[in-house]
Amino acid sequence: MNPKSHKVFKEGIAEKVGVHPSAVDEFVNFYYEKVRENLSTLTSTNIFLDGLGTFSLRKMKVKKAIIKNKSYLGDLEKTTYNGYNKTILIKDKIETLENILLSMEELASARENFKNKRNEI
Numbered sequence: 001m002n003p004k005s006h007k008v009f010k011e012g013i014a015e016k017v018g019v020h021p022s023a024v025d026e027f028v029n030f031y032y033e034k035v036r037e038n039l040s041t042l043t044s045t046n047i048f049l050d051g052l053g054t055f056s057l058r059k060m061k062v063k064k065a066i067i068k069n070k071s072y073l074g075d076l077e078k079t080t081y082n083g084y085n086k087t088i089l090i091k092d093k094i095e096t097l098e099n100i101l102l103s104m105e106e107l108a109s110a111r112e113n114f115k116n117k118r119n120e121i
Helices: 006-017 021-041 059-075 081-120
Strands: 046-049 053-056
Touching: 006 021, 021 046, 059 081
Parallel strands: none
Antiparallel strands: 046 053
16 A cells, blocks of 8 residues: 555546635645644643554653753853743753653552552442
8 A cells, every 4th residue: 555645636526526726735734733722732642543543641751851851951151141941941841741640640540449449340
């Protein structure tokens, strides 16, 4: 099975629906822009995309990202305006990563509690 080029894919949809190919192109670009936004903002530990599957964060990757950003935070020169701005952005990123890690741990403990209750019955 050979994968289709995105141009052929969009033209086929445009012909099938009966709209201009640029409208389909705009819709597809909008959809994937929202997908990238949801993946990068870390609002959820799992993101389901119909037809593509479920994308899940990995606990070790999040932990490594926290360590990496904390070490980068220590190396910044905080006395300049640019360094101070980067410091604030990195602190916000670290806070987001720590919150998502906490959510992941809560989900893991909820799963463990569910398994324990299920096994008791």
